[in-house]
Amino acid sequence: MASSFPNPFSSFAPTTSTSTSTPSPISLHPSLRLSPSPRFRNPRRQSLTVKASLTTTPGSPNVLLQVKNLTAVIAESKQEILKGIDLVVHEGEVHAIMGKNGSGKSTFSKVLVGHPDYEVTGGSMMFKGENLLDMEPDERSLAGMFMTFQAPVEIPGVSNIDFLHMAWNARRRKQGLPELGPIEFYSILYPKLESVKMDATFLNRNVNEGFSGGERKRNEILQLAVLGADLAILDEIDSGLDVDAFQDVAKAINALLTPNNSVLLVTHYRRLLDFIKPMYVHVMVRIIRFYAFSRIKNPTGRLNGNMASEDGKIVKTGDISIADQLEKEGYKAISVV
Numbered sequence: 001m002a003s004s005f006p007n008p009f010s011s012f013a014p015t016t017s018t019s020t021s022t023p024s025p026i027s028l029h030p031s032l033r034l035s036p037s038p039r040f041r042n043p044r045r046q047s048l049t050v051k052a053s054l055t056t057t058p059g060s061p062n063v064l065l066q067v068k069n070l071t072a073v074i075a076e077s078k079q080e081i082l083k084g085i086d087l088v089v090h091e092g093e094v095h096a097i098m099g100k101n102g103s104g105k106s107t108f109s110k111v112l113v114g115h116p117d118y119e120v121t122g123g124s125m126m127f128k129g130e131n132l133l134d135m136e137p138d139e140r141s142l143a144g145m146f147m148t149f150q151a152p153v154e155i156p157g158v159s160n161i162d163f164l165h166m167a168w169n170a171r172r173r174k175q176g177l178p179e180l181g182p183i184e185f186y187s188i189l190y191p192k193l194e195s196v197k198m199d200a201t202f203l204n205r206n207v208n209e210g211f212s213g214g215e216r217k218r219n220e221i222l223q224l225a226v227l228g229a230d231l232a233i234l235d236e237i238d239s240g241l242d243v244d245a246f247q248d249v250a251k252a253i254n255a256l257l258t259p260n261n262s263v264l265l266v267t268h269y270r271r272l273l274d275f276i277k278p279m280y281v282h283v284m285v286r287i288i289r290f291y292a293f294s295r296i297k298n299p300t301g302r303l304n305g306n307m308a309s310e311d312g313k314i315v316k317t318g319d320i321s322i323a324d325q326l327e328k329e330g331y332k333a334i335s336v337v
C-alpha cells in the first residue's frame with residue numbers, strides 16, 4: 001500500500017505524560033492502554049460466531065493463529081479487499097507472504113491487528129485460542145501480537161524511551177507484575193539497543209520524528225526486541241534499508257525466534273528470505289480471468305467478455321521454492337493474466 005497510511009490512533013489526543021503508572025491514552029503501539037473508542041469497536045464482533053476449533057495433535061506445535069475464510073472491506077468505502085483468506089500458523093513457524101502490489105498483503109496484516117480502517121465482514125481469526133474479533137487492538141497486542149508497519153508513523157511529543165517504557169509497563173500490568181521504574185527499565189533496554197545496533201541518542205528523540213526510512217525500520221525492530229511477541233507481523237521490514245542495516249535487522253529478528261513464537265513476513269524480496277528462512281511461502285496475487293460471453297468478435301477483433309479479478313486471497317502456498325520461482329519468472333508463473 002502507499003507509504004502514507006494514516007496513523008491508526010490519530011483520533012487520540014497526544015499527551016506528553018511520562019508517568020509510568022498512568023498510561024497515556026495515545027500510542028502508535030497498541031501495547032499502551034487506549035481509551036476505548038466506538039471507532040475501534042467492530043460492530044460485528046458479537047455477531048460473528050467463531051466455529052473454528054483449534055485442535056492440536058499431541059506432540060505437534062500448538063496453533064498460534066488460525067484464519068478461516070476471512071473477508072474484509074475498507075471501513076469508509078465498503079470496498080472489499082480481503083476475499084477469503086485461509087492461514088494457519090503454528091508456534092515456532094516463520095511464514096512469508098509475497099504478492100503483487102495491491103493484492104492485499106498489508107491490509108491482511110492490519111486486519112489481524114485490528115486497524116480501524118477496515119471492517120471484517122466474514123470468516124474467523126483465532127489467536128492462541130481467542131477470538132480476535134472480540135479483542136480491541138491493544139488487547140491483541142497485550143495478548144502477544146506485534147506489527148511493524150510499512151510506513152511507521154511519528155508520535156510527536158512522546159520520546160522513544162517514554163514510549164517503550166509505557167508499553168513495557170502495560171505488558172507488566174497485564175501479566176500481573178509490578179511496573180519497573182526508569183532505571184530498572186533502562187537496564188533491560190540497553191542490551192536491546194545493542195542487539196539492533198541503535199545509537200542511544202535515538203531514545204530521547206520523539207518516536208520516529210525526523211527519522212530516516214531505515215532508522216524507522218530499525219526502531220520498529222527495537223520495539224519488537226524490547227516488548228517481545230508471540231506473533232510478529234513484519235510488513236516490508238526490508239524496504240529502505242541499506243546493506244548493513246538489512247543484515248542487522250535480519251539478525252535481530254532471527255535472535256528473537258524461539259520454538260514458541262512465530263513470524264509473519266510480508267516481503268517482495270527473495271533476498272530477505274535468505275536471512276530469515278520461512279517454512280512456508282504464501283502468495284497473494286491479483287489473478288485476472290477473462291470470461292468470454294460471446295464467440296462473436298467485436299470490431300477490435302477481440303472476443304466479447306468480462307474481466308474478473310481474484311485478488312485478496314492466498315492462491316498458492318509452498319516452501320521457499322515458490323519464492324525462487326517468482327524471482328525467475330515473476331507472478332505470471334502463478335497468475336492467469
Ligand SMILES: Nc1ncnc2c1ncn2[C@@H]1O[C@H](COP(=O)(O)OP(=O)(O)OP(=O)(O)O)[C@@H](O)[C@H]1O
Pocket residue numbers: 001002074081099100101102103104105106107108117
Ligand atoms: N484505507 C484504504 N483506502 C483505500 N484503498 C485502500 C485502503 N487500504 C487498502 N486499499 C486498497 O486495497 C488494495 C490492497 O492494498 P494493500 O496495501 O493491502 O496491498 P499490498 O499487497 O500490501 O500492496 P504493496 O505490495 O504495494 O504494499 C490496494 O488496491 C489499495 O489501494
